[in-house]
Amino acid sequence: MSANKILVVEDEVITARVISEELTALGYMVTDTVTSDEAALTSVSQNAPDLVLMDIILRGSPQDGIAIATILRKEFKIPVIYITAHTDEATLNRAKISEPFGFLVKPFDERDLRVVIEIAMYKHQIEGQLAKAKEDAEAATRAKSMFLANMSHELRTPMNGVLGSTELLAATKLTTEQQNLVQIIQHSGNTLLGIVNDILDFSKIEAGMMTLEAREFVLEDILSSICKLLNKQAQDKQIQLNYAIASHLPSKFIGDSTRMYQILLNLIDNAIKFTPSGHIAIAISGQCPNHETEPYQLTFAVCDTGIGIQQEYLAKLFQAFTQADDSISRRYGGTGLGLAITKRLVELMGGTIWAESGGHVGGNPPLNWLPTLSSQGSIFYFEVGLLASSTTTPSSPTPSTTTQTAAPDVCELKYELKIDAPMAEKFPLRILLVEDNFFNRKIASIILEKLGYQPDHASNGLEAIAAIQQNVYDLVLMDVQMPEMDGLTATKLIRRDINYYPWIVAMTADVLPEDRQACFDVGMNDYLSKPFKVQDLVRIFSVYIQSKESNPTP
Numbered sequence: 001m002s003a004n005k006i007l008v009v010e011d012e013v014i015t016a017r018v019i020s021e022e023l024t025a026l027g028y029m030v031t032d033t034v035t036s037d038e039a040a041l042t043s044v045s046q047n048a049p050d051l052v053l054m055d056i057i058l059r060g061s062p063q064d065g066i067a068i069a070t071i072l073r074k075e076f077k078i079p080v081i082y083i084t085a086h087t088d089e090a091t092l093n094r095a096k097i098s099e100p101f102g103f104l105v106k107p108f109d110e111r112d113l114r115v116v117i118e119i120a121m122y123k124h125q126i127e128g129q130l131a132k133a134k135e136d137a138e139a140a141t142r143a144k145s146m147f148l149a150n151m152s153h154e155l156r157t158p159m160n161g162v163l164g165s166t167e168l169l170a171a172t173k174l175t176t177e178q179q180n181l182v183q184i185i186q187h188s189g190n191t192l193l194g195i196v197n198d199i200l201d202f203s204k205i206e207a208g209m210m211t212l213e214a215r216e217f218v219l220e221d222i223l224s225s226i227c228k229l230l231n232k233q234a235q236d237k238q239i240q241l242n243y244a245i246a247s248h249l250p251s252k253f254i255g256d257s258t259r260m261y262q263i264l265l266n267l268i269d270n271a272i273k274f275t276p277s278g279h280i281a282i283a284i285s286g287q288c289p290n291h292e293t294e295p296y297q298l299t300f301a302v303c304d305t306g307i308g309i310q311q312e313y314l315a316k317l318f319q320a321f322t323q324a325d326d327s328i329s330r331r332y333g334g335t336g337l338g339l340a341i342t343k344r345l346v347e348l349m350g351g352t353i354w355a356e357s358g359g360h361v362g363g364n365p366p367l368n369w370l371p372t373l374s375s376q377g378s379i380f381y382f383e384v385g386l387l388a389s390s391t392t393t394p395s396s397p398t399p400s401t402t403t404q405t406a407a408p409d410v411c412e413l414k415y416e417l418k419i420d421a422p423m424a425e426k427f428p429l430r431i432l433l434v435e436d437n438f439f440n441r442k443i444a445s446i447i448l449e450k451l452g453y454q455p456d457h458a459s460n461g462l463e464a465i466a467a468i469q470q471n472v473y474d475l476v477l478m479d480v481q482m483p484e485m486d487g488l489t490a491t492k493l494i495r496r497d498i499n500y501y502p503w504i505v506a507m508t509a510d511v512l513p514e515d516r517q518a519c520f521d522v523g524m525n526d527y528l529s530k531p532f533k534v535q536d537l538v539r540i541f542s543v544y545i546q547s548k549e550s551n552p553t554p
Contacts, residue, residue: 004121007049008033009040009068010083011059015106019053019083022110028117037061037068044076051120053104056084056095070098079124081116083108141208148203153481155196156509157437160531163189164443167533168450193531198337201262205344212348216389217257220245223282226265233272234280241272243282249296252389259345264300266342267380271304275377278305295385305377309355314362317355318343342382351384423538424452427545429474431455434464434490435507436482440530444477444507447534461485465493473502475544477528480508480519488522495523503544507532 006028010016016033023030031047034040037058044052052072056065069080079101084091095103101120104112166185174182204210223243234241264282271280286298309317318339343363346353354363356371357378366383431448433455435441441457448455456471458464460482468476476494480487491504506519509530516527525547526540 003027003029004050004117005029005031005047006117007031007040007043007047007052009035009052009058009065010055011035011057011061012055019113022113026110026114026117035060037063037065040068041071044072044078049078051101051117051124052078052080053083054080054100056082056091066095066098069095069100073099079120081120141206144203148200152196152200153509156193156530157440159189159193159196160509161437161439161443163193163531163533164440164447168443168446171450189531198341201341202337202344205341205348210345210348212256212259214254215257216252216254217260218252219249219260219284220251222257222261222264223284226261226268227282229265230268230272233269237272237275238277239272239275240279241268242279243284245284246286248288249284249286249298250388253296253386254389255349255384255386259349263342263345263382264302266338267300267302267382270338271302271306271378271380275304275306278377280304292388295387297383297385299381299383301379301381303377303379308376308378309357309360309362311358311360314355314357314360317362318353346382346384349384351382353380353382355380423541427541429453429541429544430472432458432464432467432471432473432476432502434458434461434477434482434487435479436460437479440479444537447537450534451538461487461490461493464490465497468494468498468502472500475541476502476504477507478504478524480506480515488518491519491524492522503547505540505544 006023008016008019008023008030010019010033013035016035020030020033031049032043034043035058038061040052040054043049052069054065054069058064058068065082065084069082072078072080080098081102081104082095082100083104083106084095085106092103101123102116104116163186166182166189170179170182170186201210223245227241227243231241268280268282281301281303283301283303284298285301286296289296343353352364352366354361354365354369355378359371361371363381365381369381372379431453433441433444433448435444435457436459441459445455445457455477456467456473458467462485464476464478464487465485467473478487478491487506487508494502494504503526504524505526505528506516506524507528507530508515508519519527526543528536528540
């Protein structure tokens with residue numbers, strides 16, 4: 001093993017020589033002895049020592065040892081041990097800020113010198129190993145996230161062709177048998193898409209990439225939308241589905257409505273899945289804050305009369321890739337990710353989640369919570385703190401059913417266009433479709449043609465720019481990942497070089513939040529994730545037309 005290389009920075013020449021001799025006697029290699037700040041930095045750059053013994057007071061130098069040690073620590077990652085005759089509190093406190101690896105107070109003997117150096121070198125080695133492990137872990141996380149994002153993109157691209165084709169096929173004249181087969185394809189495709197979304201969500205949470213929005217939303221709109229969506233499933237099993245919100249709670253809160261929707265949808269969908277018949281009730285209660293700047297502590301309860309959960313399975317209920325038991329997985333399906341994702345989303349909101357079944361409890365209930373000791377079915381609870389919106393009004397005390405209106409669209413449209421063939425006559429638009437995948441280009445073209453539009457086509461960013469230079473388009477549907485030139489680069493160049501302003505919509509299988517933001521950062525106006533439905537495309541038209549009506553020039 002080679003000897004550690006040490007630089008000695010000491011303004012007293014005789015003291016520096018004595019320290020160098022002691023270091024050599026102890027088996028260390030002295031790379032240099034210097035007396036000034038400038039010489040210290042030069043020697044470090046040239047000789048790359050493993051450690052520096054630094055005098056705090058460097059007479060005749062513009063900077064003292066503490067200033068030089070701070071530079072060495074930040075720029076060269078070299079451990080520094082101070083050697084000083086000054087032990088006053090002010091000097092020591094200032095020296096500690098530079099994060100030294102040790103102190104030696106003059107005079108010191110060889111034993112003290114060796115002990116301090118060996119401890120410093122060991123500490124530096126451990127720090128390096130920890131930094132390397134952290135770097136490797138972060139790199140692995142980035143690689144995992146990139147892999148899953150790419151997998152999601154590659155799965156969504158053909159899924160767009162499958163689901164788009166079946167939607168178009170379902171709108172044609174079919175026999176009863178053909179209709180049943182189309183429904184099977186649609187159901188299977190949507191199930192696969194749900195699994196892809198779950199895996200992507202779980203990977204984002206595990207990688208620490210999931211962020212929450214803070215926007216105003218109406219809590220009852222979320223519940224009514226979910227109940228409306230799941231009402232047919234409930235009716236098919238003769239399940240009565242309803243919800244109630246405590247009357248003293250405000251109607252509007254500040255938070256991430258999308259993730260709140262996802263949490264409640266997962267819990268209510270699970271309740272329907274595991275309830276052969278009976279009823280499912282969703283109740284929301286809460287404690288009022290002492291001050292208006294403090295959050296409401298809301299407790300959500302999803303109660304069902306289903307098969308319940310055995311005590312031995314409650315402990316692992318919220319673990320990833322697990323079901324209550326293997327027979328449950330075979331009978332009801334699922335990846336075992338739903339409740340794990342739900343738990344992590346609740347925890348991201350600063351809350352906790354737990355479940356009760358047959359008098360037993362799993363998860364993390366609050367200390368002041370008391371079980372209901374219900375003998376039938378199960379109850380899933382979660383508790384989060386949400387700030388009330390400043391524009392809020394009290395909620396209705398009347399228990400609600402599934403006939404409530406759905407949550408408003410995120411774009412807050414004043415109206416939405418209807419799907420019909422004469423649509424192009426009412427709202428004539430010249431459209432450029434930019435898509436490299438032949439099947440997705442074909443599906444999008446058929447949808448547009450059914451709405452009465454005849455789009456032009458481009459298969460990459462270069463072709464798109466050439467087309468926009470030659471023609472004036474109202475709307476550009478732009479894929480993101482393409483050969484020759486991607487959609488982001490093409491959009492950036494269009495916004496820089498084209499003397500008119502086409503409305504550009506990302507039409508992509510990239511669904512991470514940073515992917516969406518990247519589209520807006522380069523100048524895109526809207527975002528359409530694959531696979532999409534006809535109604536999604538019509539919504540894009542609605543947003544564009546209303547934007548032009550309210551603001552004719554960008």
